[in-house]
Amino acid sequence: MAQRELPLPTVLEPRGRTLGPEEREAVLRVLDSAVLCSSFGQEARTLERRTAELYGRADAVACSSGTAALHLAVAAAGVGPGDEVVTTPVSDFGTVAPVLAQGGRVVFADVRPEDGNLDPEAVAAAITPRTKAVIAVHLFGAAADVTRLRELCDRHGALLIEDCAQAWLGEDEKGRLLGTVGDIACLSLQQYKHITAGDGGLALTDDPALARAMRLFMDKGWDRSEGRIHRVPGLNYRMPELTAAVAGAQLTKLPGVLAARRASAGRLCAALDGLTGPGRRPVPPRRRAGHAWWMVPLLVDDNARWARALAERGIPALPGYLERPLYANPALPGHPRGLCPEAERLIDHTLLALPWNEGYDEADTDRVAAALREVAAG
Numbered sequence: 001m002a003q004r005e006l007p008l009p010t011v012l013e014p015r016g017r018t019l020g021p022e023e024r025e026a027v028l029r030v031l032d033s034a035v036l037c038s039s040f041g042q043e044a045r046t047l048e049r050r051t052a053e054l055y056g057r058a059d060a061v062a063c064s065s066g067t068a069a070l071h072l073a074v075a076a077a078g079v080g081p082g083d084e085v086v087t088t089p090v091s092d093f094g095t096v097a098p099v100l101a102q103g104g105r106v107v108f109a110d111v112r113p114e115d116g117n118l119d120p121e122a123v124a125a126a127i128t129p130r131t132k133a134v135i136a137v138h139l140f141g142a143a144a145d146v147t148r149l150r151e152l153c154d155r156h157g158a159l160l161i162e163d164c165a166q167a168w169l170g171e172d173e174k175g176r177l178l179g180t181v182g183d184i185a186c187l188s189l190q191q192y193k194h195i196t197a198g199d200g201g202l203a204l205t206d207d208p209a210l211a212r213a214m215r216l217f218m219d220k221g222w223d224r225s226e227g228r229i230h231r232v233p234g235l236n237y238r239m240p241e242l243t244a245a246v247a248g249a250q251l252t253k254l255p256g257v258l259a260a261r262r263a264s265a266g267r268l269c270a271a272l273d274g275l276t277g278p279g280r281r282p283v284p285p286r287r288r289a290g291h292a293w294w295m296v297p298l299l300v301d302d303n304a305r306w307a308r309a310l311a312e313r314g315i316p317a318l319p320g321y322l323e324r325p326l327y328a329n330p331a332l333p334g335h336p337r338g339l340c341p342e343a344e345r346l347i348d349h350t351l352l353a354l355p356w357n358e359g360y361d362e363a364d365t366d367r368v369a370a371a372l373r374e375v376a377a378g
Contacts, residue, residue: 072203
């Protein structure tokens, strides 16, 4: 009897995470200190300093989630009722929730068909005098065109916010770290990200005024150095010390996580490059240098068919990544079908997203490649 293959490692089990003795030691260090709130401890402040140094940015503000980090950024941008923020319809709801929470209006711009990232031409057409910010999501770890988006924002007096939740240590075509071009960059430590503390976020900036605004918003508008005075409206988005300690241990492992993902994704792409077929070949990203490979996105002829066929072979795949564009959700009424045709085409037909993991070895990667070849030949 043939031995049954184990399921591929996932982020919901130890094989697919890098959690180990370093994180245990960090947790016990905090517990032994009896200081679990970051207002009085050092773990969150240390994490902020180390992350800012890693990215070469002046300041980082730790908070409770990646969505919270985006809320800090949107609030610091001054978004309020009637203000507009331009972003992509191919992202997690956390990208737009902070805009709605501030009473702002989300304006969706279409994406590039080759990678699902914002199309700068569509962004240019969407900007109005009420635009306060553009949120660029580096989808799956591939770089959005931050050079052109930066130019657009500078021309119109809008802030550029980089959503780097899926793009830890990714790079653009110039070799710049993703998260170093925008006015603010936001990172996530959620369970599914490159490194994790369960939840948690960081917002990075070089602007002292933006850093102060985000730090105040993170802690109820309270500058604790001057007594109990609430300078501005804010929320409690503090990162707990336990979270920060785990995140700090994870941060040391980030380069290894990225190297492993790049090696296995590169092996997969090389295997797919050799496939031929009449329109049935899965097409990996054209530009791979600097990709962070949170997922491996492929372009196919029929993503639902591919996902079903791969599932039959034990390979997880998400047709379209999302079930619908963000603007098609009930929480965002009033957006017509056809608003962003390229995004809709990707989600409905051509985008296939393969969950990826630093735990994949060569055998795992070759198994995924073999399944893709079988489906392509089918």
